[in-house]
Amino acid sequence: MIWNETIECASREEMRRIQSERLVETVQRIYHSVPTYRHKMQEAGLTPSDIRGIDDLSRLPFTTKQDLRDSYPFGMFTVPMSEIVRVHASSGTTGKPTVVGYTRKDLNTWAEVVTRTLVMAGVHRNDIVQVAYGYGLFTGGLGMHYGTENLGATVIPISGGNTQKQIQLMQDLGSTVIACTPSYALHLAEVIKDMGLSGDDLKLRIGIFGAEPWSENMRREIESKLKLRAIDIYGLSEVIGPGVSCECEFQCGMHVNEDHFVPEIIDPETLLPVAPGERGELVFTTITKEGIPLIRYRTRDLTRLDYTKCSCGRTLVRMEKCTGRSDDMLIIRGVNVFPSQIESVLLDMSETEPHYLLIVEREGNLDTLKLMVEVQEQFFSDEIKALEALRRKITHNIQSTLGVSVEVKLVEPRTIERTAGKAKRVIDNRKI
Amino acid sequence: MIVRQVSVFLENKTGRLNEVAKILGEAGVNISAFSIADTSDFGVLRMIVPDPGKAVEVLRASYFSVQTTPVVLVTSPNQPGSLARLLSILSTENIFIEYIYAFSMNEDSAVIVIRPSDIEGCVGVLDRYREELGVGPGGFQV
Numbered sequence: 001m002i003w004n005e006t007i008e009c010a011s012r013e014e015m016r017r018i019q020s021e022r023l024v025e026t027v028q029r030i031y032h033s034v035p036t037y038r039h040k041m042q043e044a045g046l047t048p049s050d051i052r053g054i055d056d057l058s059r060l061p062f063t064t065k066q067d068l069r070d071s072y073p074f075g076m077f078t079v080p081m082s083e084i085v086r087v088h089a090s091s092g093t094t095g096k097p098t099v100v101g102y103t104r105k106d107l108n109t110w111a112e113v114v115t116r117t118l119v120m121a122g123v124h125r126n127d128i129v130q131v132a133y134g135y136g137l138f139t140g141g142l143g144m145h146y147g148t149e150n151l152g153a154t155v156i157p158i159s160g161g162n163t164q165k166q167i168q169l170m171q172d173l174g175s176t177v178i179a180c181t182p183s184y185a186l187h188l189a190e191v192i193k194d195m196g197l198s199g200d201d202l203k204l205r206i207g208i209f210g211a212e213p214w215s216e217n218m219r220r221e222i223e224s225k226l227k228l229r230a231i232d233i234y235g236l237s238e239v240i241g242p243g244v245s246c247e248c249e250f251q252c253g254m255h256v257n258e259d260h261f262v263p264e265i266i267d268p269e270t271l272l273p274v275a276p277g278e279r280g281e282l283v284f285t286t287i288t289k290e291g292i293p294l295i296r297y298r299t300r301d302l303t304r305l306d307y308t309k310c311s312c313g314r315t316l317v318r319m320e321k322c323t324g325r326s327d328d329m330l331i332i333r334g335v336n337v338f339p340s341q342i343e344s345v346l347l348d349m350s351e352t353e354p355h356y357l358l359i360v361e362r363e364g365n366l367d368t369l370k371l372m373v374e375v376q377e378q379f380f381s382d383e384i385k386a387l388e389a390l391r392r393k394i395t396h397n398i399q400s401t402l403g404v405s406v407e408v409k410l411v412e413p414r415t416i417e418r419t420a421g422k423a424k425r426v427i428d429n430r431k432i
Numbered sequence: 433m434i435v436r437q438v439s440v441f442l443e444n445k446t447g448r449l450n451e452v453a454k455i456l457g458e459a460g461v462n463i464s465a466f467s468i469a470d471t472s473d474f475g476v477l478r479m480i481v482p483d484p485g486k487a488v489e490v491l492r493a494s495y496f497s498v499q500t501t502p503v504v505l506v507t508s509p510n511q512p513g514s515l516a517r518l519l520s521i522l523s524t525e526n527i528f529i530e531y532i533y534a535f536s537m538n539e540d541s542a543v544i545v546i547r548p549s550d551i552e553g554c555v556g557v558l559d560r561y562r563e564e565l566g567v568g569p570g571g572f573q574v
Binding site: 375376377379380381382383384387388409410411412413414415 | 437439441442443448469470471473474476478495496497498499501530531547
């Protein structure tokens with residue numbers, strides 16, 4: 001089934017016509033209501049009338065996460081706060097989160113695109129959807145929730161964690177769809193096995209997994225253990241949240257809801273568009289959002305686009321699974337982690353340049369963070385209890401900034417390898 | 433008497449203490465006494481050396497985190513019960529001990545290293561009770 005066949009199967013000409021019309025309207029709106037955009041366009045020598053259609057998209061300046069940080073909290077909102085009915089936020093690199101706002105129309109758009117993705121995945125209104133993404137500032141939980149309700153399926157809004165209860169409800173309520181991070185899906189599979197159960201004891205048939213990178217190997221493992229079809233979903237809160245793109249049942253790339261979010265691929269070095277089909281950095285322009293429209297937002301995710309028609313019948317462009325990042329961001333259990341966040345926490349505590357090494361492991365199926373911090377003399381105390389207190393304080397400050405747990409280990413000075421004078425900050429040992 | 437004890441941060445792994453001993457040995461610094469406080473991950477090596485300044489210098493040059501801490505050194509009769517007498521007086525006088533270690537000099541006397549939370553207070557108490565305890569001012573030559 002296809003939720004919105006007119007759009008999802010539209011011809012390329014029709015899609016470009018829709019995109020052109022909406023882009024022109026968006027550029028008019030943001031130019032007059034957001035100083036950041038107006039200044040950037042003026043610097044590029046552009047006025048709104050220069051943007052006459054989707055072919056002019058690449059003339060517009062980029063927007064970065066830094067722009068959102070600089071305008072914290074509401075500087076890039078296009079409408080007055082009286083029009084904003086909800087905010088979400090993602091973790092920031094300097095302690096301040098990135099805040100996004102939604103008008104009522106934005107929430108309707110979001111529900112629509114999530115519903116489309118659920119239907120792409122094969123979900124129908126008779127399904128019971130267990131939403132095990134976190135509910136709250138993170139967009140995962142509430143985004144999936146309203147899309148599921150919009151479809152008319154049943155939502156179990158259990159949120160993240162509490163694995164035993166997740167499994168109990170799967171059994172008792174007969175959940176047929178699970179939405180969570182892929183690493184949590186593997187963790188669920190382990191616990192199900194520990195409880196003496198198997199995928200066959202559950203009614204799950206579809207899993208919608210996103211918010212972190214995962215591989216085809218993980219897909220096969222999840223599918224065989226949980227006895228379901230594992231579907232990859234993509235989204236980021238800046239653009240809207242989950243529902244930006246999603247795989248269909250053919251699992252051959254994620255269909256982008258491009259009548260709302262126009263994708264481009266650029267070379268992260270030259271910032272020029274790559275040749276069709278080439279891999280590069282994914283950039284999104286939102287062309288229907290009211291609360292916080294984004295022009296050429298650099299996602300830092302690396303992927304490529306495929307405009308050929310899919311076996312499912314949809315013509316929506318497909319993006320490949322993201323293969324990496326063009327910055328140093330790590331995704332740990334669905335949470336974005338920048339090494340610079342750790343640096344600023346340590347800097348606040350010591351006032352000198354901290355030396356640290358972040359080690360990411362996948363233990364069982366959950367990502368763990370281990371942080372090694374060199375005990376410089378300004379940290380060092382002769383008393384064990386003071387050192388233990390230091391370790392606890394670092395742990396606490398890092399955890400409250402990152403939102404993920406971390407194991408801190410104090411190490412001797414100069415034990416963390418320096419390469420060409422600069423310390424190596426991250427070792428990622430995960431085999432994804 | 434009050435002396436500067438040298439403390440070194442050590443990771444809890446093979447060869448680290450050896451490294452410190454080697455560096456001090458090569459620099460001609462004798463270790464008169466030492467103790468290690470450890471946790472599962474790391475430890476603190478505390479040493480009494482004749483020349484704390486030199487020990488700190490050579491260890492820092494090898495990138496160890498080093499600190500000196502004032503501690504109280506007392507010589508006490510090397511016989512059963514003398515430590516108990518010392519501790520009960522300190523406790524009666526509300527002198528809290530962060531850590532303590534000791535070693536025998538010979539058959540007659542032992543040296544006790546005390547890190548009290550209140551250094552001056554501890555020295556004052558020891559002075560007042562000197563005769564009762566039979567303690568010396570720390571006449572041991574480091």
